Amino acid sequence: MNWLDKIFLIVLLMSSFSIGAKGPKGSFGLKQVKVNSYITPKKFWAKVVEQANYAKSLHVFVEGKSTPILTHQTDFPEDNFKEAFVLKFVTSPRYYLYTTWNKGAHSERVIIFELMGAVKKIVFEHVSSWPVSFKVTDKFITINATSEMNLLTGTPKKVDLIWKPKTTSGSGP
Amino acid sequence: MYKDLSKLIVFTILPLLATQAGYALTMTAAFNPNKTLRAINNQMSGPQANCQTGGITSTSLLNHFDAIRKIVRASTSRGRCQRAVTNYYRQKSMWKDFSKTQRIQFIAQSAMELEKKLRNEGIIKNCQQSIRDIEQIRAKKLIDKMVKKIFSAAYKADKKYDYKSGQRLPSKHFLKYYDDLREIFNRFMRDQFFEAYAPNVPKTFTPLPSGKKVRSRIYQEFWSYTSFHRKTVESKIKEEIYKYFEPFIELNIKRATQKVEPGVALISDKQRKIVGPQMMNGACYEIVKKLHDNRSNKIKFSANTLKMLKKKSSKSLGRYSSFKNKRNPYLFHHKVTKEAVLCIIKQETQSTDFDPHTLNYTFCQTAIGRRGSPKSLAHGMAQMTRDSFVGGRKMGILPLTSIDESKFDHGSQSDNFKLFKMMASSSDMQLEVLFRFLNNRVKAFGKLMKGVISYDQDRKSKYTRNFKRCMACFKKNKSSYFEDSAIKCMGGTPIVRTRPTPRPKRKHPPPTPRPRKRK
Numbered sequence: 160m161n162w163l164d165k166i167f168l169i170v171l172l173m174s175s176f177s178i179g180a181k182g183p184k185g186s187f188g189l190k191q192v193k194v195n196s197y198i199t200p201k202k203f204w205a206k207v208v209e210q211a212n213y214a215k216s217l218h219v220f221v222e223g224k225s226t227p228i229l230t231h232q233t234d235f236p237e238d239n240f241k242e243a244f245v246l247k248f249v250t251s252p253r254y255y256l257y258t259t260w261n262k263g264a265h266s267e268r269v270i271i272f273e274l275m276g277a278v279k280k281i282v283f284e285h286v287s288s289w290p291v292s293f294k295v296t297d298k299f300i301t302i303n304a305t306s307e308m309n310l311l312t313g314t315p316k317k318v319d320l321i322w323k324p325k326t327t328s329g330s331g332p
Numbered sequence: 333m334y335k336d337l338s339k340l341i342v343f344t345i346l347p348l349l350a351t352q353a354g355y356a357l358t359m360t361a362a363f364n365p366n367k368t369l370r371a372i373n374n375q376m377s378g379p380q381a382n383c384q385t386g387g388i389t390s391t392s393l394l395n396h397f398d399a400i401r402k403i404v405r406a407s408t409s410r411g412r413c414q415r416a417v418t419n420y421y422r423q424k425s426m427w428k429d430f431s432k433t434q435r436i437q438f439i440a441q442s443a444m445e446l447e448k449k450l451r452n453e454g455i456i457k458n459c460q461q462s463i464r465d466i467e468q469i470r471a472k473k474l475i476d477k478m479v480k481k482i483f484s485a486a487y488k489a490d491k492k493y494d495y496k497s498g499q500r501l502p503s504k505h506f507l508k509y510y511d512d513l514r515e516i517f518n519r520f521m522r523d524q525f526f527e528a529y530a531p532n533v534p535k536t537f538t539p540l541p542s543g544k545k546v547r548s549r550i551y552q553e554f555w556s557y558t559s560f561h562r563k564t565v566e567s568k569i570k571e572e573i574y575k576y577f578e579p580f581i582e583l584n585i586k587r588a589t590q591k592v593e594p595g596v597a598l599i600s601d602k603q604r605k606i607v608g609p610q611m612m613n614g615a616c617y618e619i620v621k622k623l624h625d626n627r628s629n630k631i632k633f634s635a636n637t638l639k640m641l642k643k644k645s646s647k648s649l650g651r652y653s654s655f656k657n658k659r660n661p662y663l664f665h666h667k668v669t670k671e672a673v674l675c676i677i678k679q680e681t682q683s684t685d686f687d688p689h690t691l692n693y694t695f696c697q698t699a700i701g702r703r704g705s706p707k708s709l710a711h712g713m714a715q716m717t718r719d720s721f722v723g724g725r726k727m728g729i730l731p732l733t734s735i736d737e738s739k740f741d742h743g744s745q746s747d748n749f750k751l752f753k754m755m756a757s758s759s760d761m762q763l764e765v766l767f768r769f770l771n772n773r774v775k776a777f778g779k780l781m782k783g784v785i786s787y788d789q790d791r792k793s794k795y796t797r798n799f800k801r802c803m804a805c806f807k808k809n810k811s812s813y814f815e816d817s818a819i820k821c822m823g824g825t826p827i828v829r830t831r832p833t834p835r836p837k838r839k840h841p842p843p844t845p846r847p848r849k850r851k
Binding site: 212213235236237238239241261262263264265266288289290 | 655708710714715716717719720723724727729769772773776786787788
């Protein structure tokens, strides 16, 4: 083996290790909503790709892997991706992804995914007529959504939705 | 193979480019196409329209928007914030002096005008696009023809000189014939192009003398290559020539498209409403032909464009929901009417008495703490959030005609933010955005109700029921004054119109008594 080849091999090996440390190009780190300190967070990366017909698709990666564990495309290209958080509850070993999407003029769609390997599974979906906020506890998540506008007062009716993960045995991604 | 390619690039394409640079230098003295185009552009855009509503210009609108944001950030609780914002509007809203009915009246009037304007604009833009396509195809065909002619002439010349002797010239000789090539392009291309394609374009430059066949040895070199290489060179030459003539082609297209605008008045209002993708090309041909045939008008189109338009007139643009038509903001669905738009406005701004300058309650709901940025910036009659506004702008489904758009970029985020701020106090802009966004939605689904639902609401809500009631009300109370029916359906106090006094009955003069017969 030539000494030049050896150096080349070493460089190749080094680069192969460094690939796993970060997400792919153009991706951003997903924040985990921390409830308790004992939860050991896995690092997730996300990437929003705009396609030729302006439809947006969200790709989620786990640290150390180059293939996405989740891909989701919007029904309408006008609907934009807004934000995403990783959720982890005490009651289940799995990770969940909380995402919000713009819909229409001022509505918002909330989708919660279960992050299982290579299979897309929508656990929760709701369309709120106005923007949404949420609060997380150890065991469940409350989503503060709104329904139609009260025409007399000028404020919409509030709807608080609670979602709990099913207690099932199994490992995450 | 690669050596041959490099030779080709050095000895055929580079000198061609150089020739065009030479042209540019020679032409600038006499005729500068870019300058004239710019002048025409400026003429076409016309006087710059300011965004004015209620006598307040667009610069003050931005301050208005920012002032409220300051109030939101300064207030300590949500309740106080809402009170402060409502007080601000009571004092400074541009429509504070108008009553509810006056507001409805104004909105109805402007919606009526806007609908007419947008439908007209749609017909004009689509017609202009089809004319543009036709002209471009024509120009490309002409250039193809001429390039073929040149090469066939060269081929003939080449046969006589080169193939009989069987000699091949060394490639260095190519540069010697640089001037010859330039001359050929002068004669064959420029004169023939203008005579055939754009006879009406003013020729201020001096044409070169034409006539004699120019035979040079450049072509011996060129034809000695294989046919594959020749084709690549030919296509590149075609592209270069098209680029060179592009300003002239654009000029000709602009002249043709400008003529369409006055023709829209020739179509009746009823016909204008129906014009969908099936009728669009037919309407365009009708307008162009009416303009062409009218003797009092001086507007004339070339025979070729008329022929091509006639061929195209029977073809439809396809379904509304096709990818191309859905993205086309100038194609309006016949179900997107002023009534539908007003019914949406009723749902959105009834609680604020139709004041388009109010922000909604979410403005006081901040994302992180009280000092954070507002949760959503939806405001006005359209109640559109900034994200969906910017998304629509970037895709090109929200072009704006109510302001001078030439200063703003479709793609840039900062420009779109500025426009969004301006929308906070311009009712015209809000209406237009509502029209266009709803149109996009309705086209995508094909039904009005589905489009309205996807505009902003959940399926389960009362929104649909209220909307249907409102539309039924408009159907029931049709009157010659659209404002009257709008006031009735949107809950204003009806206007008492003074009816014209009935004409007094003509009193016949009493019959004259017959003279009695004397006995």
